[in-house]
Amino acid sequence: MTTRPKRTTPTGSLLTLAEVLDELRVPRSTFFRWKATGRAPRTIKYPNGSLYVRRRDLDAWLNDHEEAA
Numbered sequence: 001m002t003t004r005p006k007r008t009t010p011t012g013s014l015l016t017l018a019e020v021l022d023e024l025r026v027p028r029s030t031f032f033r034w035k036a037t038g039r040a041p042r043t044i045k046y047p048n049g050s051l052y053v054r055r056r057d058l059d060a061w062l063n064d065h066e067e068a069a
Helices: 017-024 028-036 055-064
Strands: 006-010 012-016 053-054
Touching: 012 017, 012 055, 017 028, 017 053, 053 055
Parallel strands: none
Antiparallel strands: 006 012, 012 053
16 A cells, blocks of 8 residues: 655645544535535635645634534
């Protein structure tokens, strides 16, 4: 099995949609419902239709949704 190198941008690494779904432990349909209602992390859409999320944007989104203890 070969592993693909992480894509990086000047602002950090890009996660594939599959990686984001795996980390959030939500199905694709839930993520797209969140996206349609403006509640998902910011995404980057490539011309081929692929979606990516910057690591820093996902981390910020998670911090914003943290509940107080």
